[in-house]
Amino acid sequence: MRTGIATVCLSGTLSEKMDACARAGFDGIEIFEQDLVTSALSPGDVRRRAADLGLTLDLYQPFRDFDGVDDDLLAANLRRAAAKFDLMGRLGIDTILVCSNVATATRGEDDVLAAQLSQLARLAGDHGVKVAYEALAWGKYVSDFEHAHRLVEAVDHPNLGTCLDSFHILSREWDTAPIEKMEASKIFFVQVADAPKLSLDVLSWSRHYRVFPGEGQFELAKFMGHLARTGYDGPVSLEIFNDVFRQSDVARTAVDAMRSLVWLQEQGAAWLAGEGETHRYPLQLDTLPRVPEPTGFNFAEVKAADTSALETLLGQLGFSSRGRHRTKAVQLWTMGQARVVINETAPTLSGPAISAVGFDVENPLLASSRAQQLKAPVVPRKTQADEEVFQGISAPDSTEIFLCQGTPDGTAAWTAEFGQAPAGRSIKGASAVIDHVNLAQPWQHFDEAVLFYSSALALAPQPFAEVPSPTGLVRSQIMDTADRGVRLVLNLAPLIQQGRSKTYQEHIAFAVDDLVSIARAAKKRGLQFLGIPANYYEDLAARFDLEPGFLDTLRDLNLLYDRDAQGEFLHFYTATVGSVFLEMVERRGGYDGYGAPNAPVRHAVQYDLRQTTA
Amino acid sequence: MRTGIATVCLSGTLSEKMDACARAGFDGIEIFEQDLVTSALSPGDVRRRAADLGLTLDLYQPFRDFDGVDDDLLAANLRRAAAKFDLMGRLGIDTILVCSNVATATRGEDDVLAAQLSQLARLAGDHGVKVAYEALAWGKYVSDFEHAHRLVEAVDHPNLGTCLDSFHILSREWDTAPIEKMEASKIFFVQVADAPKLSLDVLSWSRHYRVFPGEGQFELAKFMGHLARTGYDGPVSLEIFNDVFRQSDVARTAVDAMRSLVWLQEQGAAWLAGEGETHRYPLQLDTLPRVPEPTGFNFAEVKAADTSALETLLGQLGFSSRGRHRTKAVQLWTMGQARVVINETAPTLSGPAISAVGFDVENPLLASSRAQQLKAPVVPRKTQADEEVFQGISAPDSTEIFLCQGTPDGTAAWTAEFGQAPAGRSIKGASAVIDHVNLAQPWQHFDEAVLFYSSALALAPQPFAEVPSPTGLVRSQIMDTADRGVRLVLNLAPLIQQGRSKTYQEHIAFAVDDLVSIARAAKKRGLQFLGIPANYYEDLAARFDLEPGFLDTLRDLNLLYDRDAQGEFLHFYTATVGSVFLEMVERRGGYDGYGAPNAPVRHAVQYDLRQTTA
Known part of the structure; x- marks a missing residue:
């Protein structure tokens, strides 16, 4: 597929944009x-x-408000068009985008519109350029791609064709199947954009909230399938107006953009495959090796210069130290199948921070190859000859993601490179696993992160939530697998906290079978729990009809509680070291959430602690 | 009027919020x-x-999803209410806000709703508390304040009354006149919020975009007038859910909030006065000394450690140096009635930056007193016995605003404290005035700035525009007077630029009669114009049918051009020194804009210069 992008998607000067597009x-x-x-x-x-x-110049755009005007304005518009056609000659661009009139149209009859477009097509023919006519979703008389195409067919001139833009089609929820009936030679250009579903006027939605394919909620796979069936083989080009992309680093955004087109081709091909079709059509949808979703977390790694506070926390929680790696400056701590690596190579001044997450995958080499074709930067990791080779890539927030060999029993062969678990340390309820990892995202890379984890790691984005905190709303995006073997939580911290690259919103949560026992044992070992206010328990009693003894247990152990139709959730948090804290959770019944009603309490208490220790 | 504010408006802990509210x-x-x-x-x-x-606790809120439920849920809701009523006893709060059910209601018949609210009212009576029932704009069965009030009247219990919230009423565009028919004793509470007009679903609009009165577009003056006529004398309390306020400094936001209630009372009283009523009703709407809008700019001040680059620019533009002030380290430069003060007391490392703006007002002392009652911080300025005393206040972006004695002929007495204008320096077209001043605003204080300038300086906000720049969209808010004697432009720079408190988007624009002559003379004197790309002039020729000689003049002098139905606009920019640049404009006919189509060119060229000099 020929890939393209509109310069308006990116920040910087034209020159900077061209460089970034070529490099991506x-x-x-x-x-x-x-x-x-x-x-x-x-x-x-x-x-x-x-x-x-090595870039082709595929389109000059936009030419606005041409059609449906009175005769005087038509003459002025044709003069303006002639000037632009002349300019295109010097640029070496043969196609111009003309979008349906939104401002100056006074005449909406199809025969008038066709006659005016016919004049434009003849003028374009004289200049050797082609006009791609596009229906804007908020066009005054033409707002529907089928209507625009009927006008193109009525004019029937070789220099007039249709431009399809997925935003203008899918934002209005129009059926994309009629695309298949279009003649490919009359589709002069295709622009793609995704967007989150918003109940906003379509103009504002279009101008500010478009995102790259895979970062929104539009049905683009189907759109691509219909497009392929027409026989169209021209560029598929991104046209994304997005307030954040306009402000972000141009080189990174261009890579994110390119990743979205790689993903889009695969989605289109998958949709066709679902329809029983395997050929690639002239559009030539390229696909990558498909990999199944990860089966679980292999490990989480925290980097720390001074590791003592973290060691204390893990020990108090009931983790066992497995000692140092035989060649690297890292320690392993385990509890059941939950593995935490402490990397001792952090710069001296920084506090402990989550630095890497390992996922169990079926075929690490294949998964790594796929991720690299999705433009994920490779993370080099030194390995001795007899040690497990880790396939590492760098996530948009710079967390290192390792693709590890999954096993049927959830064990990890590389742990043999550390010491053995000490005997007699196992305690009741200690069959722990990593339940979820919560990573703070910088605002510039939030959409990019969603596409990264869904395309490179096959995690599925869930609808996002917003959690109140004393410094603003925290946007929380869950990415998970169908069986919930992997749950990743991406948090977009309020702007005021974005000065630091790592905020206090990062943690690793471990799921255990008997949280109360774990908490009691941790309390005995002197664990510093995150202290939950008494008012919380009073509110809990008002909201849920809890057995008084149980409420006392919760209060006594600083446990938080939630309940829904599916089941119950108990959890507690530790104090924060550096930018990391730990959470222990117990899921009862089919409870599938994260205790969202309790998140504001956690944020408020952590904020209060920061204020008093700052 | 008794003023109030909901703690949800502010950032921080409850304790920090209470402190800030008391101080404000x-x-x-x-x-x-x-x-x-x-x-x-x-x-x-x-x-x-x-x-x-010294704060009263006026309301506990919210109690959600009480009414219209089945019997089991009603029993649970009454149990939950009893727990909250008990809590209110310990808090010493006698009123609770109950909002209409949005989630769990299954029965919408008025008799069912009234029967359930009646049970709640009796329970409240037993606990000695009052229930203020409010219709949420998106309530499932009750979404209209009149409907909610009919239910209150139907229940007819002393412990059940109405809560009016201006957001829920005005967002749905309901007529506020029926408020007057309500019995004051049945209005238990009043919440006020303003909001910009947005075409967004009302829930998202309410949760993210509410602003303090005077910072949005709701007709709150009328709302207050109707409310006063009921005889209500309880608190008028702000309930603002705003993503920015939640992140901003709590003490500043509380002051901004208080200013909005001072403003709101005045607006309410003015609406009543417009209806021929002068008494204050039990609501006791306090008003401030009214002042007319400023008649013009008195001066603009730039602070610089090294003043030479600025002096050069002003000299090349045709300004005359009037020498140093007799006691202060400031210089005066003038051109006609345009006065620029160069303050030489800046810290050594900082480049030139706009530090103060003087406005001509009718009565500086009165205007200053008004501004101070609107919580504007006073700026102290040392003055000798025989010098003009300047009344100064500090704007939200920390620019100093001086309220100066206006004169019929636009002169300023204080200039006598400097030297005289050198003879023979006046040139053709030199009858300049300050046309507009453009100030960059930090994102946290943009709404605050709008209210500040409208309430303290009587400038009117115009609908805002968004200008594309290489680093993102720049939000541009014009504040002006009816005769355009004062035009202030507030620019909200993209986030990526917000690290610096002053960005390159600040400038002073001077209006002259003959821009071409001014530009020619400046060119001869060696002025460094902001260089406008040739592509701009080609596009200009395509858009407007300009006489070729005129187009050459524009190109030769780096002049920008715009035209609309009212007239024409010519302007040029200088190079930037520090964070300041200067603009010269000529308005022909009734042109009332700022050359908005040219703003992206200016941003792009300035960006490019910064990239190459960085």
């Missing part, structure tokens, strides 16, 4: 008019630079 | 349940702390 591997770009108008590069400079970079 | 001068507060549940303060502690701070 795009075939071509759309020149957004304002990027040219504000640039010191002449049209000839742009043409030469694109050629040097 | 509120009479009372509403305790938001989550703030209590997450607090280490016991109910008794909260009660004592409020008493110590």
